[in-house]
Amino acid sequence: MQLEAKKLSYRYGCYPWLFREVDFTLSPGEVVGLLGPSGSGKTTLCRILAGYVKPAEGRVLLGGKPITRKGYQPVQLVFQHPEKALNPRWRMRKVLKEAEVEDSILEALGIQSEWLSHFPGELSGGELQRFCVARALGKGTRFLIADEMTTMLDAITQAQIWNAVLNAQKQREMGIVVVSHEEKLVARLCDRVMRLSR
Amino acid sequence: MAILEVENLSVSFNQYKMFRSVKSKVISSLSIAVDEGEIVAVVGASGSGKSLLAQAILGILPPNATIDGIMLFRGETLTLARQKALRGREIAIIPQSVNSLDPLMRAGSHVRTSVTAGNASDLQKEVFKRYHLEEKVEKLYPFQLSGGMARRVLLASAMVSGAKVIIADEPTPGLDEQYVAEALQHLREFADNGCGVLLITHDIGAALKIADKIAVFYAGTTVEIASIENFRGDGEDLRHPFSKALWRALPENGFEPIPGSQPQPDKLPSGCLFAARCKKAAAACSAAFPEMRELRNGRVRCIHAT
Numbered sequence: 001m002q003l004e005a006k007k008l009s010y011r012y013g014c015y016p017w018l019f020r021e022v023d024f025t026l027s028p029g030e031v032v033g034l035l036g037p038s039g040s041g042k043t044t045l046c047r048i049l050a051g052y053v054k055p056a057e058g059r060v061l062l063g064g065k066p067i068t069r070k071g072y073q074p075v076q077l078v079f080q081h082p083e084k085a086l087n088p089r090w091r092m093r094k095v096l097k098e099a100e101v102e103d104s105i106l107e108a109l110g111i112q113s114e115w116l117s118h119f120p121g122e123l124s125g126g127e128l129q130r131f132c133v134a135r136a137l138g139k140g141t142r143f144l145i146a147d148e149m150t151t152m153l154d155a156i157t158q159a160q161i162w163n164a165v166l167n168a169q170k171q172r173e174m175g176i177v178v179v180s181h182e183e184k185l186v187a188r189l190c191d192r193v194m195r196l197s198r
Numbered sequence: 199m200a201i202l203e204v205e206n207l208s209v210s211f212n213q214y215k216m217f218r219s220v221k222s223k224v225i226s227s228l229s230i231a232v233d234e235g236e237i238v239a240v241v242g243a244s245g246s247g248k249s250l251l252a253q254a255i256l257g258i259l260p261p262n263a264t265i266d267g268i269m270l271f272r273g274e275t276l277t278l279a280r281q282k283a284l285r286g287r288e289i290a291i292i293p294q295s296v297n298s299l300d301p302l303m304r305a306g307s308h309v310r311t312s313v314t315a316g317n318a319s320d321l322q323k324e325v326f327k328r329y330h331l332e333e334k335v336e337k338l339y340p341f342q343l344s345g346g347m348a349r350r351v352l353l354a355s356a357m358v359s360g361a362k363v364i365i366a367d368e369p370t371p372g373l374d375e376q377y378v379a380e381a382l383q384h385l386r387e388f389a390d391n392g393c394g395v396l397l398i399t400h401d402i403g404a405a406l407k408i409a410d411k412i413a414v415f416y417a418g419t420t421v422e423i424a425s426i427e428n429f430r431g432d433g434e435d436l437r438h439p440f441s442k443a444l445w446r447a448l449p450e451n452g453f454e455p456i457p458g459s460q461p462q463p464d465k466l467p468s469g470c471l472f473a474a475r476c477k478k479a480a481a482a483c484s485a486a487f488p489e490m491r492e493l494r495n496g497r498v499r500c501i502h503a504t
């Protein structure tokens with residue numbers, strides 16, 4: 001099963017095009033870096049690939065079929081700000097519930113069992129992001145879109161999260177898109193790199 | 199001479215969790231000093247108390263915080279009244295969030311109101327050029343600015359304030375590489391003019407480019423203060439096990455994580471705060487909170503460091 005973008009173009013209303021006719025294919029087991037200056041549309045492209053935003057032109061296919069956000073989600077998106085991705089009124093246990101995350105992943109991410117009874121407001125950014133990553137690594141995930149996923153984290157937490165992700169990626173042949181402004185991280189993680197220009 | 203000194207600072211909060219009052223110690227016995235002409239970078243995990251240190255120095259901690267310890271600006275104690283008088287004049291902050299711009303103030307006047315001496319209008323025009331902000335940006339409101347532009351307005355405001363100390367709290371995320379390099383260079387020039395910079399960042403790479411010293415934070419305290427030359431190779435010149443682990447975890451170094459996570463402020467262990475994750479931990483480590491001590495021209499909070 002591949003994740004394919006065909007001739008994607010995007011702009012807000014009548015503003016200038018953010019990008020035009022972007023073609024992109026992600027195969028199982030592949031880790032691809034997406035680089036580009038700020039304002040080149042990386043985040044929007046990620047949101048389109050994950051099915052959250054409709055492109056102005058072109059389409060996204062998952063295993064040959066159009067992507068939707070209904071039901072089972074094989075394409076998961078994790079972005080920079082975990083506090084914006086979590087319901088403040090849900091305890092962390094509930095956040096993980098639907099995703100069916102294996103215990104080994106929680107452990108590899110350094111998630112402590114006592115954090116499960118906390119609300120998001122009681123945990124630090126690094127702690128919250130581990131939950132967002134765990135949730136995105138549920139059993140059904142085939143593709144992960146990581147948009148500046150570890151940008152605000154310290155190097156140890158970053159290495160810990162990526163090691164956990166890469167282990168799961170190898171075991172299950174997941175495909176990953178890595179968006180980062182940090183070239184050294186991209187060089188460390190990715191098999192190939194795609195560049196967007198402004 | 200030290201322009202800013204913090205000695206044995208502790209900050210705790212009383213919070214209500216599940217109907218109980220819980221004491222959270224977010225900063226423990228933290229000591230740090232910034233000399234004239236110096237940039238000290240503060241690096242460490244998120245939730246290690248980096249931003250709270252900035253708030254403590256500026257006197258803008260929330261009212262339920264209890265503070266203990268000494269803070270000095272040019273040798274004089276920073277009382278709340280003095281902090282208020284110095285804030286924005288002698289001590290300026292480059293805040294972490296671009297949301298701290300007043301939504302009803304145009305970019306130009308935001309920078310002009312930050313000027314404390316000299317011709318505000320001239321200085322604003324000059325600093326706009328320096329930060330590649332076009333003239334028309336003066337008239338824009340924060341919601342009309344891109345993230346990168348808003349960030350440059352914040353940098354520009356701190357630079358025209360005439361402050362002697364700048365506290366830069368994660369000043370560069372969202373900026374393109376060229377702007378990051380320039381913003382860091384401007385902080386360096388600012389320090390070279392005899393001022394002091396406390397650069398709070400999670401980005402060791404950025405810190406190494408411009409700082410003189412790095413203070414490594416863990417769970418609300420300084421575990422090591424080292425000159426930047428010590429950050430090389432396999433981390434063999436570093437003193438604290440956490441600093442070594444942080445260095446080796448960089449993608450360009452080993453990218454090796456260590457297991458576990460930083461203890462939460464309401465569940466701090468009694469002895470060394472890093473003990474649960476330290477390979478060298480022994481019984482003595484948990485007996486008492488290690489003192490900061492001098493070692494090989496740096497400082498370290500570890501009883502076994504050599």
Ligand code: SF4
Binds near residue numbers: 470
């Ligand atoms: S005091 Fe002990 S536990 Fe703490 S860092 Fe040093 S060796 Fe490790």
